[in-house]
Amino acid sequence: MVNEQFKKDVDTFVDEVWEDVVADIDRLVRHESVEDLAAAEPGKPWGPASNAALVEAERMAERLGLQVTDVDGRLGFGDVPGASGPERYLATIAHTDIVPVGLGWSYPALEVTRREGYLIGRGVQDDKGPFVLSLYAAHFFARRAAAGEELPYTLRCIIGNNEETGMGDVPYYLERYPEPLFCFSPDADFPLICGEKGLYQGRFTSGEVAGEKVVELDGGTVPNAICGRATALVRADAATLPEGDRIEVEPAGEGLARVVATGIGGHASMPEGTVNAIGVLARYLLAHDLAGEGERSFLELLVTLTEDAYGRASGIAATDDKFGDLTCVAGVVRTEGGRFTQTVDCRYPTTTTDAAITARLEELGAERGCAFEQLSSDAPFYQSPDGPEIQALLATYAEYSGEPAEAYTIGGGTYARHFARACAFGPNVTDEERPAWAGIEHGPDEAISEESLRQALRIYIVAIARLMELDL
Known part of the structure; x- marks a missing residue:
């Protein structure tokens, strides 16, 4: 022909x-x-x-x-x-x-x-x-x-x-x-x-811990994108909070301040060169004692999830000769009914499974007082x-x-x-x-x-x- x-x-x-x-x-x-x-x-x-x-x-x-x-x-x-x-x-x-x-x-x-x-x-x-x-x-x-x-x-x-x-x-x-x-x-x-x-998404949910110092966390638009902007409404005097690298602080009413973190967003499958604003925000709040006890555990979870984009800190890293490294990003953080939620998006090679990822993230959540649920998965x-x-x-x-x-x-x-x-x-x-x-x-x-x-x-x-x- x-x-x-x-x-x-x-x-x-x-x-x-x-x-x-x-x-x-x-x-x-x-x-x-x-x-x-x-x-x-x-x-x-x-x-x-x-x-x-x-x-x-x-x-x-x-x-x-x-x-x-x-x-x-x-x-x-x-x-x-x-x-x-x-x-x-x-x-x-x-x-x-x-x-x-x-x-x-x-x-x-x-x-x-x-x-x-x-x-x-x-x-x-x-x-x-x-x-x-x-x-x-x-x-x-x-x-x-x-x-x-x-x-x-x-x-x-x-x-x-x-x-x-x-x-x-x-x-x-x-x-x-x-x-x-x-x-x-x-x-x-x-x-x-x-x-x-393989495509994998899940969600962490805290206990009813929101409100002692962190009134609201909000960041990200979709689970499969690295968060470029995240905010926290906190009980603090904005005038006493310093701004920092990728951090801005603004008054948000009597006794309240809004902390805004700016990262470098990108697609969840290509995290190289990105900066996750959720991690920037969590580290700032922890460094300036802007968290109650339960809130602190959740913020520490966010730090772990954003420590790297390859699941190493969270204990789910994997690699193979066809696909290279697993990626894992924290996409969307929200406050719902006094609880904090955080999504994760993983792209995984053939040397791990959705069950293995779920098992480890359930353990990680339990260590920080959070429940974890798998939302979806599709094999490589x-x-x-x-x-x-x-x-x-x-x-x-x-x-x-x-x-x-x-x-x-x-x-x-x-x-x-x-x-x-x-x-x-x-x-x-x-x-x-x-x-x-x-x-x-x-x-x-x-x-x-x-x-x-x-x-x-x-x-x-x-x-x-x-x-x-x-x-x-």
């Missing part, structure tokens, strides 16, 4: 459809498709805004010649039927939901802005832009099928709609449909991600990079990029981890030189270069064609 003429046909196709690709990305970006479970209803389990983006994507797929199925509003898929029938298929999976827009944008967040070869808008990189690429890759083969060139395997574009908040859509799908022969998710970085650490995912499917993808990337291509592992999580044979495959190029105004995924002014997307579309079409040539 793949020869020089085929690759010329791909180049011609990408040039022909590119403006349509950008227009379709814009159509999806205009949907503020953030999960809203409070507004969920039958057929719209992730809320109406997420569902609207799913419906938009399904209409796109149908317009581009795919046979579309909606799976109870949880997700959808579009097929290019092949000789294998619907039971034996190759798949892509991308998602149409987004993280909240947030603050700090210089450009409209909910429409695509073009600037100096970049597309800007929430989801252009994660993952609405890559999703549209997957549809147009399938459209290329749908055109050829209409001209009589039947694919050996059915090609399925799975339209995810709940990736950012739990991936509850894929298990629902897999309960109803067979596994793909192989699947890749265009929701990551090139060259290729063949493994992902690893796909051998020596398999023919991954080798086909890597060879295609190397051919188009002109660079050596090796698979690697990450601490984050993608849809790939839910499938038996899968990987994450671009389209982001991590070493690309970017202008200062071009934001990253999940941040303000999220941006991705058009050329990298165009190149990714070529790579995806050729890679799918090579997968079709394999005996699966």
Whole structure:
């Protein structure tokens, strides 16, 4: 299937459809498709805004010649039927939901802005832009099928709609449909991600100790991010409290002061170079005797959890040759009903288990008068990079990029981890030189270069064609 003429046909196709690709990305970006479970209803389990983006994507797929199925509003898929029938298929999976827009944008967040070869808008990189690429890759083969060139395997574009908040859509799908022969998710970085650490979250809860000196602790936004700002409302005269490194103090009413700690935030899977504001705050309060007896125990727990980001101080450190070190970060601290709570997020290798992590953190909590509960866990995912499917993808990337291509592992999580044979495959190029105004995924002014997307579309079409040539 793949020869020089085929690759010329791909180049011609990408040039022909590119403006349509950008227009379709814009159509999806205009949907503020953030999960809203409070507004969920039958057929719209992730809320109406997420569902609207799913419906938009399904209409796109149908317009581009795919046979579309909606799976109870949880997700959808579009097929290019092949000789294998619907039971034996190759798949892509991308998602149409987004993280909240947030603050700090210089450009409209909910429409695509073009600037100096970049597309800007929430989801252009994660993952609405890559999703549209997957549809147009399938459209290329749908055109050829209409001209009589039947694919050996059915090609399925799975339209995810709940990736950012739990991936509850894929298990629902897999309960109803067979596994793909192989699947890749265009929701990551090139060259290729063949493994992902185990994902683990838990929470410590103190006794009813809040209020003697520490009225309130508050820090962090989500469990899977290192806290960049944390505050404590304490019973003290603000004028008597010194400011310190990363610490500010302000009056908060009669007999009360607010202590504000500023750290360097980041993703829980990549803690290097970060500073956890929760640890900064806890150390300050302890150093200045701003804690009662029970409060002190909880603050000492926070110090232990933030002593390092690799679970060494807390006694859960682990490493292996595939994934490297376990990471463990304290994400969100809150005060609820006179109790303090603190979440932890761990990304763990194959040399430990969720049960071992839970057992040790329960011990650590008990030492500090706290209860601990495991909230969620997902085992490590690893796909051998020596398999023919991954080798086909890597060879295609190397051919188009002109660079050596090796698979690697990450601490984050993608849809790939839910499938038996899968990987994450671009389209982001991590070493690309970017202008200062071009934001990253999940941040303000999220941006991705058009050329990298165009190149990714070529790579995806050729890679799918090579997968079709394999005996699966």
